[in-house]
Amino acid sequence: MTRSVRRTRRAGRTLRACGAGAALLLALSACSSSSGTDAGSDAVGSSSSGKVSAxxxxxxxxxxxxxxxxxxxxxxxxxxxxxxxxxxxxxxxxxxxxxxxxxxxxxxxxxxxxxxxxxxxxxxxxxxxxxxxxxxxNQLEIATLPGNPEKISSLEDLTAPGLKVVLCDESVPCGAAARKALEAGGLKLTPVSYEQDVKAALTKVELKEADAAVVYRTDVEAAGDKVTGVEFPESADAVNxxxxxxxxxxxxxxxxxxxxxxxxxxxxxxxxxxxxxxxx
Missing domain, CATH: 3.40.190.10 (Periplasmic binding protein-like II)
Known part of the structure:
Protein backbone atom coordinates (compact mmCIF):
# COMPACT_ATOMS: atom_id res chain seq x y z
CA MET A 1 0.00 0.00 0.00
CA THR A 2 1.42 3.34 -0.97
CA ARG A 3 1.97 6.15 1.49
CA SER A 4 -0.61 8.29 -0.29
CA VAL A 5 -3.33 5.66 0.20
CA ARG A 6 -2.51 5.33 3.91
CA ARG A 7 -2.73 9.10 4.20
CA THR A 8 -6.14 9.06 2.50
CA ARG A 9 -7.48 6.44 4.91
CA ARG A 10 -6.12 8.32 7.90
CA ALA A 11 -7.75 11.50 6.59
CA GLY A 12 -11.08 9.65 6.26
CA ARG A 13 -10.85 8.40 9.84
CA THR A 14 -10.04 11.93 10.97
CA LEU A 15 -13.06 13.35 9.14
CA ARG A 16 -15.37 10.75 10.69
CA ALA A 17 -14.04 11.58 14.14
CA CYS A 18 -14.55 15.25 13.54
CA GLY A 19 -18.11 14.57 12.38
CA ALA A 20 -18.83 12.62 15.52
CA GLY A 21 -17.32 15.38 17.62
CA ALA A 22 -19.47 17.99 15.91
CA ALA A 23 -22.58 15.92 16.52
CA LEU A 24 -21.65 15.65 20.16
CA LEU A 25 -21.16 19.41 20.40
CA LEU A 26 -24.56 20.01 18.79
CA ALA A 27 -26.21 17.70 21.28
CA LEU A 28 -24.52 19.44 24.19
CA SER A 29 -25.53 22.81 22.76
CA ALA A 30 -29.15 21.68 22.53
CA CYS A 31 -29.07 20.48 26.13
CA SER A 32 -27.55 23.79 27.20
CA SER A 33 -30.24 25.70 25.29
CA SER A 34 -32.96 23.62 26.92
CA SER A 35 -31.43 24.20 30.31
CA GLY A 36 -31.32 27.94 29.60
CA THR A 37 -35.03 27.87 28.73
CA ASP A 38 -35.79 26.23 32.05
CA ALA A 39 -33.77 28.88 33.83
CA GLY A 40 -35.64 31.53 31.91
CA SER A 41 -38.94 30.01 32.96
CA ASP A 42 -37.78 30.28 36.56
CA ALA A 43 -37.28 33.99 35.98
CA VAL A 44 -40.94 34.59 35.26
CA GLY A 45 -44.00 34.36 37.42
CA SER A 46 -47.74 34.46 37.04
CA SER A 47 -49.86 37.20 38.55
CA SER A 48 -53.58 37.41 39.30
CA SER A 49 -53.97 38.70 35.76
CA GLY A 50 -53.48 35.12 34.62
CA LYS A 51 -50.57 36.24 32.43
CA VAL A 52 -46.97 35.13 32.76
CA SER A 53 -44.77 38.18 33.19
CA ALA A 54 -41.11 38.92 33.84
CA ASN A 138 -67.74 55.90 37.52
CA GLN A 139 -71.10 57.57 38.10
CA LEU A 140 -72.14 60.47 40.28
CA GLU A 141 -74.20 60.27 43.46
CA ILE A 142 -75.32 62.78 46.08
CA ALA A 143 -73.69 62.41 49.49
CA THR A 144 -75.83 63.75 52.33
CA LEU A 145 -75.42 63.89 56.09
CA PRO A 146 -76.04 60.51 57.76
CA GLY A 147 -79.72 59.64 57.64
CA ASN A 148 -80.37 62.35 55.04
CA PRO A 149 -81.99 64.82 57.48
CA GLU A 150 -82.80 67.30 54.68
CA LYS A 151 -84.80 64.59 52.87
CA ILE A 152 -82.91 65.11 49.62
CA SER A 153 -84.28 62.78 46.94
CA SER A 154 -83.25 64.39 43.65
CA LEU A 155 -80.68 66.62 42.02
CA GLU A 156 -83.28 69.38 41.89
CA ASP A 157 -83.59 69.28 45.68
CA LEU A 158 -80.02 70.60 45.89
CA THR A 159 -81.21 73.94 44.51
CA ALA A 160 -83.42 74.60 47.57
CA PRO A 161 -82.70 77.93 49.31
CA GLY A 162 -80.51 77.70 52.40
CA LEU A 163 -79.13 74.25 51.55
CA LYS A 164 -75.33 74.11 51.79
CA VAL A 165 -74.08 72.14 48.79
CA VAL A 166 -70.48 71.48 47.75
CA LEU A 167 -69.29 70.65 44.23
CA CYS A 168 -65.93 69.74 42.76
CA ASP A 169 -64.30 72.48 40.75
CA GLU A 170 -65.29 72.25 37.09
CA SER A 171 -61.64 71.87 36.10
CA VAL A 172 -61.54 68.39 37.65
CA PRO A 173 -63.49 65.40 36.28
CA CYS A 174 -66.05 65.14 39.11
CA GLY A 175 -66.88 68.85 38.71
CA ALA A 176 -67.16 68.60 34.94
CA ALA A 177 -69.45 65.60 35.36
CA ALA A 178 -71.63 67.46 37.88
CA ARG A 179 -71.99 70.33 35.43
CA LYS A 180 -73.12 67.89 32.72
CA ALA A 181 -75.67 66.35 35.08
CA LEU A 182 -77.06 69.75 36.05
CA GLU A 183 -77.29 70.77 32.39
CA ALA A 184 -79.07 67.49 31.60
CA GLY A 185 -81.66 68.35 34.26
CA GLY A 186 -81.93 71.99 33.19
CA LEU A 187 -80.80 73.04 36.68
CA LYS A 188 -78.66 75.84 38.06
CA LEU A 189 -76.84 75.49 41.35
CA THR A 190 -74.55 77.84 43.24
CA PRO A 191 -72.52 75.81 45.76
CA VAL A 192 -71.06 77.16 48.98
CA SER A 193 -67.64 76.01 47.75
CA TYR A 194 -65.84 74.35 44.85
CA GLU A 195 -63.27 71.74 45.91
CA GLN A 196 -60.11 70.66 44.07
CA ASP A 197 -60.87 66.93 44.22
CA VAL A 198 -63.74 64.63 45.05
CA LYS A 199 -62.37 63.57 48.45
CA ALA A 200 -62.24 67.20 49.57
CA ALA A 201 -65.88 67.67 48.55
CA LEU A 202 -66.90 64.54 50.44
CA THR A 203 -64.97 65.61 53.54
CA LYS A 204 -67.09 68.77 53.78
CA VAL A 205 -70.15 66.58 54.33
CA GLU A 206 -68.36 64.16 56.65
CA LEU A 207 -67.34 67.11 58.84
CA LYS A 208 -70.90 68.49 58.68
CA GLU A 209 -69.66 71.66 57.01
CA ALA A 210 -72.12 71.05 54.16
CA ASP A 211 -75.53 69.42 53.84
CA ALA A 212 -74.69 67.61 50.62
CA ALA A 213 -72.06 67.15 47.91
CA VAL A 214 -72.12 65.74 44.41
CA VAL A 215 -69.42 63.08 44.36
CA TYR A 216 -68.84 59.66 42.83
CA ARG A 217 -70.78 56.56 43.82
CA THR A 218 -67.45 54.98 44.81
CA ASP A 219 -66.79 57.77 47.32
CA VAL A 220 -70.18 57.28 48.96
CA GLU A 221 -69.39 53.55 49.15
CA ALA A 222 -65.98 54.21 50.72
CA ALA A 223 -67.41 56.65 53.31
CA GLY A 224 -69.65 53.97 54.82
CA ASP A 225 -72.01 55.30 57.50
CA LYS A 226 -70.37 58.74 57.50
CA VAL A 227 -72.76 59.80 54.73
CA THR A 228 -75.96 58.66 53.06
CA GLY A 229 -76.04 58.28 49.29
CA VAL A 230 -78.83 59.44 46.99
CA GLU A 231 -78.92 58.32 43.37
CA PHE A 232 -80.33 60.56 40.65
CA PRO A 233 -81.18 59.79 37.00
CA GLU A 234 -79.23 62.71 35.50
CA SER A 235 -76.00 60.96 36.54
CA ALA A 236 -76.45 58.60 33.59
CA ASP A 237 -75.62 61.54 31.33
CA ALA A 238 -72.33 62.19 33.08
CA VAL A 239 -70.52 58.85 33.41
CA ASN A 240 -66.73 59.16 33.45
Missing part, protein backbone atom coordinates in the same frame (compact mmCIF):
# COMPACT_ATOMS: atom_id res chain seq x y z
CA UNK A 55 -40.08 39.41 37.42
CA UNK A 56 -40.05 43.06 38.45
CA UNK A 57 -38.61 44.85 41.45
CA UNK A 58 -37.91 48.29 42.80
CA UNK A 59 -40.08 51.35 43.46
CA UNK A 60 -43.20 52.08 41.39
CA UNK A 61 -44.82 55.51 41.51
CA UNK A 62 -48.48 55.74 40.54
CA UNK A 63 -50.29 59.05 40.02
CA UNK A 64 -54.01 58.33 40.38
CA UNK A 65 -57.30 60.22 40.63
CA UNK A 66 -58.43 60.82 44.22
CA UNK A 67 -61.51 58.63 43.71
CA UNK A 68 -59.21 55.61 43.18
CA UNK A 69 -57.62 55.84 46.62
CA UNK A 70 -59.29 52.88 48.30
CA UNK A 71 -59.26 50.46 45.36
CA UNK A 72 -55.72 51.29 44.19
CA UNK A 73 -54.35 51.11 47.73
CA UNK A 74 -55.73 47.56 47.95
CA UNK A 75 -54.30 46.67 44.54
CA UNK A 76 -50.94 48.14 45.54
CA UNK A 77 -50.79 45.74 48.48
CA UNK A 78 -51.65 42.85 46.18
CA UNK A 79 -48.97 43.94 43.71
CA UNK A 80 -46.26 44.03 46.37
CA UNK A 81 -47.21 40.52 47.52
CA UNK A 82 -47.13 39.18 43.96
CA UNK A 83 -43.83 40.92 43.22
CA UNK A 84 -41.54 40.76 46.27
CA UNK A 85 -38.99 43.53 46.17
CA UNK A 86 -41.37 46.13 44.76
CA UNK A 87 -42.59 49.19 46.62
CA UNK A 88 -45.66 51.02 45.30
CA UNK A 89 -46.04 54.72 46.12
CA UNK A 90 -49.25 56.57 45.28
CA UNK A 91 -49.98 60.21 44.65
CA UNK A 92 -53.76 60.69 44.88
CA UNK A 93 -55.14 64.06 43.82
CA UNK A 94 -57.37 65.77 41.31
CA UNK A 95 -56.66 64.42 37.83
CA UNK A 96 -55.93 67.87 36.43
CA UNK A 97 -53.37 68.56 39.15
CA UNK A 98 -51.66 65.24 38.48
CA UNK A 99 -51.63 65.80 34.73
CA UNK A 100 -50.05 69.21 35.20
CA UNK A 101 -47.35 67.71 37.42
CA UNK A 102 -46.58 64.99 34.88
CA UNK A 103 -46.29 67.38 31.96
CA UNK A 104 -44.04 69.58 34.11
CA UNK A 105 -41.65 66.66 34.52
CA UNK A 106 -42.64 65.06 37.83
CA UNK A 107 -41.17 61.53 37.95
CA UNK A 108 -43.86 58.84 37.83
CA UNK A 109 -44.41 55.43 36.26
CA UNK A 110 -48.20 55.23 35.85
CA UNK A 111 -51.03 57.72 35.44
CA UNK A 112 -54.66 56.74 36.09
CA UNK A 113 -57.11 59.55 35.36
CA UNK A 114 -60.79 60.06 36.15
CA UNK A 115 -61.51 61.28 32.62
CA UNK A 116 -60.33 60.86 29.06
CA UNK A 117 -60.05 64.65 28.73
CA UNK A 118 -57.53 64.90 31.54
CA UNK A 119 -55.55 61.95 30.19
CA UNK A 120 -55.40 63.77 26.85
CA UNK A 121 -53.39 66.51 28.56
CA UNK A 122 -50.67 63.93 29.16
CA UNK A 123 -50.89 62.12 25.82
CA UNK A 124 -50.95 65.35 23.82
CA UNK A 125 -47.73 66.37 25.55
CA UNK A 126 -46.11 63.09 24.49
CA UNK A 127 -45.73 62.01 28.12
CA UNK A 128 -47.55 58.66 27.76
CA UNK A 129 -45.99 55.51 26.33
CA UNK A 130 -48.58 54.27 23.87
CA UNK A 131 -52.33 54.66 23.89
CA UNK A 132 -54.12 54.70 27.28
CA UNK A 133 -56.75 52.05 27.97
CA UNK A 134 -60.02 52.44 29.87
CA UNK A 135 -60.17 50.18 32.93
CA UNK A 136 -63.29 51.44 34.78
CA UNK A 137 -66.22 53.83 34.72
CA UNK A 241 -64.35 56.72 31.79
CA UNK A 242 -61.11 56.05 33.70
CA UNK A 243 -58.04 55.56 31.46
CA UNK A 244 -54.62 54.33 32.58
CA UNK A 245 -51.23 54.60 30.88
CA UNK A 246 -47.56 53.90 31.42
CA UNK A 247 -45.58 57.11 31.24
CA UNK A 248 -42.93 57.66 28.58
CA UNK A 249 -40.18 58.52 31.08
CA UNK A 250 -41.20 55.91 33.65
CA UNK A 251 -38.18 55.17 35.89
CA UNK A 252 -39.42 51.56 36.27
CA UNK A 253 -41.17 50.75 33.00
CA UNK A 254 -41.41 46.97 33.57
CA UNK A 255 -43.02 47.37 36.99
CA UNK A 256 -45.31 50.07 35.61
CA UNK A 257 -46.64 47.71 32.96
CA UNK A 258 -47.04 44.93 35.51
CA UNK A 259 -49.14 47.22 37.73
CA UNK A 260 -51.32 48.19 34.77
CA UNK A 261 -51.78 44.50 33.95
CA UNK A 262 -52.98 43.90 37.51
CA UNK A 263 -55.46 46.79 37.36
CA UNK A 264 -56.93 45.38 34.14
CA UNK A 265 -56.93 41.75 35.35
CA UNK A 266 -59.83 39.77 36.81
CA UNK A 267 -58.55 40.59 40.29
CA UNK A 268 -58.41 44.27 39.40
CA UNK A 269 -61.98 44.21 38.11
CA UNK A 270 -63.11 42.43 41.28
CA UNK A 271 -61.59 45.12 43.51
CA UNK A 272 -62.86 47.98 41.38
CA UNK A 273 -66.42 46.72 41.02
CA UNK A 274 -66.45 45.94 44.74
CA UNK A 275 -65.66 49.61 45.33
CA UNK A 276 -68.60 50.69 43.17
CA UNK A 277 -66.90 51.20 39.81
CA UNK A 278 -68.50 49.93 36.63
CA UNK A 279 -66.72 47.77 34.10
CA UNK A 280 -65.64 49.67 30.96
Missing amino acids: KVSGPVTVFAAASLKESFTALGETFEKEHPGTDVTFNFAGSDTLAASITAGAPADVFASASAKTMATVTDAGAAAGAPSTFAR DYPIARLEDAPNADAAQAFIDLVKSAEGRRVLTGAGFRAP
Whole structure:
Protein backbone atom coordinates (compact mmCIF):
# COMPACT_ATOMS: atom_id res chain seq x y z
CA MET A 1 0.00 0.00 0.00
CA THR A 2 1.42 3.34 -0.97
CA ARG A 3 1.97 6.15 1.49
CA SER A 4 -0.61 8.29 -0.29
CA VAL A 5 -3.33 5.66 0.20
CA ARG A 6 -2.51 5.33 3.91
CA ARG A 7 -2.73 9.10 4.20
CA THR A 8 -6.14 9.06 2.50
CA ARG A 9 -7.48 6.44 4.91
CA ARG A 10 -6.12 8.32 7.90
CA ALA A 11 -7.75 11.50 6.59
CA GLY A 12 -11.08 9.65 6.26
CA ARG A 13 -10.85 8.40 9.84
CA THR A 14 -10.04 11.93 10.97
CA LEU A 15 -13.06 13.35 9.14
CA ARG A 16 -15.37 10.75 10.69
CA ALA A 17 -14.04 11.58 14.14
CA CYS A 18 -14.55 15.25 13.54
CA GLY A 19 -18.11 14.57 12.38
CA ALA A 20 -18.83 12.62 15.52
CA GLY A 21 -17.32 15.38 17.62
CA ALA A 22 -19.47 17.99 15.91
CA ALA A 23 -22.58 15.92 16.52
CA LEU A 24 -21.65 15.65 20.16
CA LEU A 25 -21.16 19.41 20.40
CA LEU A 26 -24.56 20.01 18.79
CA ALA A 27 -26.21 17.70 21.28
CA LEU A 28 -24.52 19.44 24.19
CA SER A 29 -25.53 22.81 22.76
CA ALA A 30 -29.15 21.68 22.53
CA CYS A 31 -29.07 20.48 26.13
CA SER A 32 -27.55 23.79 27.20
CA SER A 33 -30.24 25.70 25.29
CA SER A 34 -32.96 23.62 26.92
CA SER A 35 -31.43 24.20 30.31
CA GLY A 36 -31.32 27.94 29.60
CA THR A 37 -35.03 27.87 28.73
CA ASP A 38 -35.79 26.23 32.05
CA ALA A 39 -33.77 28.88 33.83
CA GLY A 40 -35.64 31.53 31.91
CA SER A 41 -38.94 30.01 32.96
CA ASP A 42 -37.78 30.28 36.56
CA ALA A 43 -37.28 33.99 35.98
CA VAL A 44 -40.94 34.59 35.26
CA GLY A 45 -44.00 34.36 37.42
CA SER A 46 -47.74 34.46 37.04
CA SER A 47 -49.86 37.20 38.55
CA SER A 48 -53.58 37.41 39.30
CA SER A 49 -53.97 38.70 35.76
CA GLY A 50 -53.48 35.12 34.62
CA LYS A 51 -50.57 36.24 32.43
CA VAL A 52 -46.97 35.13 32.76
CA SER A 53 -44.77 38.18 33.19
CA ALA A 54 -41.11 38.92 33.84
CA LYS A 55 -40.08 39.41 37.42
CA VAL A 56 -40.05 43.06 38.45
CA SER A 57 -38.61 44.85 41.45
CA GLY A 58 -37.91 48.29 42.80
CA PRO A 59 -40.08 51.35 43.46
CA VAL A 60 -43.20 52.08 41.39
CA THR A 61 -44.82 55.51 41.51
CA VAL A 62 -48.48 55.74 40.54
CA PHE A 63 -50.29 59.05 40.02
CA ALA A 64 -54.01 58.33 40.38
CA ALA A 65 -57.30 60.22 40.63
CA ALA A 66 -58.43 60.82 44.22
CA SER A 67 -61.51 58.63 43.71
CA LEU A 68 -59.21 55.61 43.18
CA LYS A 69 -57.62 55.84 46.62
CA GLU A 70 -59.29 52.88 48.30
CA SER A 71 -59.26 50.46 45.36
CA PHE A 72 -55.72 51.29 44.19
CA THR A 73 -54.35 51.11 47.73
CA ALA A 74 -55.73 47.56 47.95
CA LEU A 75 -54.30 46.67 44.54
CA GLY A 76 -50.94 48.14 45.54
CA GLU A 77 -50.79 45.74 48.48
CA THR A 78 -51.65 42.85 46.18
CA PHE A 79 -48.97 43.94 43.71
CA GLU A 80 -46.26 44.03 46.37
CA LYS A 81 -47.21 40.52 47.52
CA GLU A 82 -47.13 39.18 43.96
CA HIS A 83 -43.83 40.92 43.22
CA PRO A 84 -41.54 40.76 46.27
CA GLY A 85 -38.99 43.53 46.17
CA THR A 86 -41.37 46.13 44.76
CA ASP A 87 -42.59 49.19 46.62
CA VAL A 88 -45.66 51.02 45.30
CA THR A 89 -46.04 54.72 46.12
CA PHE A 90 -49.25 56.57 45.28
CA ASN A 91 -49.98 60.21 44.65
CA PHE A 92 -53.76 60.69 44.88
CA ALA A 93 -55.14 64.06 43.82
CA GLY A 94 -57.37 65.77 41.31
CA SER A 95 -56.66 64.42 37.83
CA ASP A 96 -55.93 67.87 36.43
CA THR A 97 -53.37 68.56 39.15
CA LEU A 98 -51.66 65.24 38.48
CA ALA A 99 -51.63 65.80 34.73
CA ALA A 100 -50.05 69.21 35.20
CA SER A 101 -47.35 67.71 37.42
CA ILE A 102 -46.58 64.99 34.88
CA THR A 103 -46.29 67.38 31.96
CA ALA A 104 -44.04 69.58 34.11
CA GLY A 105 -41.65 66.66 34.52
CA ALA A 106 -42.64 65.06 37.83
CA PRO A 107 -41.17 61.53 37.95
CA ALA A 108 -43.86 58.84 37.83
CA ASP A 109 -44.41 55.43 36.26
CA VAL A 110 -48.20 55.23 35.85
CA PHE A 111 -51.03 57.72 35.44
CA ALA A 112 -54.66 56.74 36.09
CA SER A 113 -57.11 59.55 35.36
CA ALA A 114 -60.79 60.06 36.15
CA SER A 115 -61.51 61.28 32.62
CA ALA A 116 -60.33 60.86 29.06
CA LYS A 117 -60.05 64.65 28.73
CA THR A 118 -57.53 64.90 31.54
CA MET A 119 -55.55 61.95 30.19
CA ALA A 120 -55.40 63.77 26.85
CA THR A 121 -53.39 66.51 28.56
CA VAL A 122 -50.67 63.93 29.16
CA THR A 123 -50.89 62.12 25.82
CA ASP A 124 -50.95 65.35 23.82
CA ALA A 125 -47.73 66.37 25.55
CA GLY A 126 -46.11 63.09 24.49
CA ALA A 127 -45.73 62.01 28.12
CA ALA A 128 -47.55 58.66 27.76
CA ALA A 129 -45.99 55.51 26.33
CA GLY A 130 -48.58 54.27 23.87
CA ALA A 131 -52.33 54.66 23.89
CA PRO A 132 -54.12 54.70 27.28
CA SER A 133 -56.75 52.05 27.97
CA THR A 134 -60.02 52.44 29.87
CA PHE A 135 -60.17 50.18 32.93
CA ALA A 136 -63.29 51.44 34.78
CA ARG A 137 -66.22 53.83 34.72
CA ASN A 138 -67.74 55.90 37.52
CA GLN A 139 -71.10 57.57 38.10
CA LEU A 140 -72.14 60.47 40.28
CA GLU A 141 -74.20 60.27 43.46
CA ILE A 142 -75.32 62.78 46.08
CA ALA A 143 -73.69 62.41 49.49
CA THR A 144 -75.83 63.75 52.33
CA LEU A 145 -75.42 63.89 56.09
CA PRO A 146 -76.04 60.51 57.76
CA GLY A 147 -79.72 59.64 57.64
CA ASN A 148 -80.37 62.35 55.04
CA PRO A 149 -81.99 64.82 57.48
CA GLU A 150 -82.80 67.30 54.68
CA LYS A 151 -84.80 64.59 52.87
CA ILE A 152 -82.91 65.11 49.62
CA SER A 153 -84.28 62.78 46.94
CA SER A 154 -83.25 64.39 43.65
CA LEU A 155 -80.68 66.62 42.02
CA GLU A 156 -83.28 69.38 41.89
CA ASP A 157 -83.59 69.28 45.68
CA LEU A 158 -80.02 70.60 45.89
CA THR A 159 -81.21 73.94 44.51
CA ALA A 160 -83.42 74.60 47.57
CA PRO A 161 -82.70 77.93 49.31
CA GLY A 162 -80.51 77.70 52.40
CA LEU A 163 -79.13 74.25 51.55
CA LYS A 164 -75.33 74.11 51.79
CA VAL A 165 -74.08 72.14 48.79
CA VAL A 166 -70.48 71.48 47.75
CA LEU A 167 -69.29 70.65 44.23
CA CYS A 168 -65.93 69.74 42.76
CA ASP A 169 -64.30 72.48 40.75
CA GLU A 170 -65.29 72.25 37.09
CA SER A 171 -61.64 71.87 36.10
CA VAL A 172 -61.54 68.39 37.65
CA PRO A 173 -63.49 65.40 36.28
CA CYS A 174 -66.05 65.14 39.11
CA GLY A 175 -66.88 68.85 38.71
CA ALA A 176 -67.16 68.60 34.94
CA ALA A 177 -69.45 65.60 35.36
CA ALA A 178 -71.63 67.46 37.88
CA ARG A 179 -71.99 70.33 35.43
CA LYS A 180 -73.12 67.89 32.72
CA ALA A 181 -75.67 66.35 35.08
CA LEU A 182 -77.06 69.75 36.05
CA GLU A 183 -77.29 70.77 32.39
CA ALA A 184 -79.07 67.49 31.60
CA GLY A 185 -81.66 68.35 34.26
CA GLY A 186 -81.93 71.99 33.19
CA LEU A 187 -80.80 73.04 36.68
CA LYS A 188 -78.66 75.84 38.06
CA LEU A 189 -76.84 75.49 41.35
CA THR A 190 -74.55 77.84 43.24
CA PRO A 191 -72.52 75.81 45.76
CA VAL A 192 -71.06 77.16 48.98
CA SER A 193 -67.64 76.01 47.75
CA TYR A 194 -65.84 74.35 44.85
CA GLU A 195 -63.27 71.74 45.91
CA GLN A 196 -60.11 70.66 44.07
CA ASP A 197 -60.87 66.93 44.22
CA VAL A 198 -63.74 64.63 45.05
CA LYS A 199 -62.37 63.57 48.45
CA ALA A 200 -62.24 67.20 49.57
CA ALA A 201 -65.88 67.67 48.55
CA LEU A 202 -66.90 64.54 50.44
CA THR A 203 -64.97 65.61 53.54
CA LYS A 204 -67.09 68.77 53.78
CA VAL A 205 -70.15 66.58 54.33
CA GLU A 206 -68.36 64.16 56.65
CA LEU A 207 -67.34 67.11 58.84
CA LYS A 208 -70.90 68.49 58.68
CA GLU A 209 -69.66 71.66 57.01
CA ALA A 210 -72.12 71.05 54.16
CA ASP A 211 -75.53 69.42 53.84
CA ALA A 212 -74.69 67.61 50.62
CA ALA A 213 -72.06 67.15 47.91
CA VAL A 214 -72.12 65.74 44.41
CA VAL A 215 -69.42 63.08 44.36
CA TYR A 216 -68.84 59.66 42.83
CA ARG A 217 -70.78 56.56 43.82
CA THR A 218 -67.45 54.98 44.81
CA ASP A 219 -66.79 57.77 47.32
CA VAL A 220 -70.18 57.28 48.96
CA GLU A 221 -69.39 53.55 49.15
CA ALA A 222 -65.98 54.21 50.72
CA ALA A 223 -67.41 56.65 53.31
CA GLY A 224 -69.65 53.97 54.82
CA ASP A 225 -72.01 55.30 57.50
CA LYS A 226 -70.37 58.74 57.50
CA VAL A 227 -72.76 59.80 54.73
CA THR A 228 -75.96 58.66 53.06
CA GLY A 229 -76.04 58.28 49.29
CA VAL A 230 -78.83 59.44 46.99
CA GLU A 231 -78.92 58.32 43.37
CA PHE A 232 -80.33 60.56 40.65
CA PRO A 233 -81.18 59.79 37.00
CA GLU A 234 -79.23 62.71 35.50
CA SER A 235 -76.00 60.96 36.54
CA ALA A 236 -76.45 58.60 33.59
CA ASP A 237 -75.62 61.54 31.33
CA ALA A 238 -72.33 62.19 33.08
CA VAL A 239 -70.52 58.85 33.41
CA ASN A 240 -66.73 59.16 33.45
CA ASP A 241 -64.35 56.72 31.79
CA TYR A 242 -61.11 56.05 33.70
CA PRO A 243 -58.04 55.56 31.46
CA ILE A 244 -54.62 54.33 32.58
CA ALA A 245 -51.23 54.60 30.88
CA ARG A 246 -47.56 53.90 31.42
CA LEU A 247 -45.58 57.11 31.24
CA GLU A 248 -42.93 57.66 28.58
CA ASP A 249 -40.18 58.52 31.08
CA ALA A 250 -41.20 55.91 33.65
CA PRO A 251 -38.18 55.17 35.89
CA ASN A 252 -39.42 51.56 36.27
CA ALA A 253 -41.17 50.75 33.00
CA ASP A 254 -41.41 46.97 33.57
CA ALA A 255 -43.02 47.37 36.99
CA ALA A 256 -45.31 50.07 35.61
CA GLN A 257 -46.64 47.71 32.96
CA ALA A 258 -47.04 44.93 35.51
CA PHE A 259 -49.14 47.22 37.73
CA ILE A 260 -51.32 48.19 34.77
CA ASP A 261 -51.78 44.50 33.95
CA LEU A 262 -52.98 43.90 37.51
CA VAL A 263 -55.46 46.79 37.36
CA LYS A 264 -56.93 45.38 34.14
CA SER A 265 -56.93 41.75 35.35
CA ALA A 266 -59.83 39.77 36.81
CA GLU A 267 -58.55 40.59 40.29
CA GLY A 268 -58.41 44.27 39.40
CA ARG A 269 -61.98 44.21 38.11
CA ARG A 270 -63.11 42.43 41.28
CA VAL A 271 -61.59 45.12 43.51
CA LEU A 272 -62.86 47.98 41.38
CA THR A 273 -66.42 46.72 41.02
CA GLY A 274 -66.45 45.94 44.74
CA ALA A 275 -65.66 49.61 45.33
CA GLY A 276 -68.60 50.69 43.17
CA PHE A 277 -66.90 51.20 39.81
CA ARG A 278 -68.50 49.93 36.63
CA ALA A 279 -66.72 47.77 34.10
CA PRO A 280 -65.64 49.67 30.96
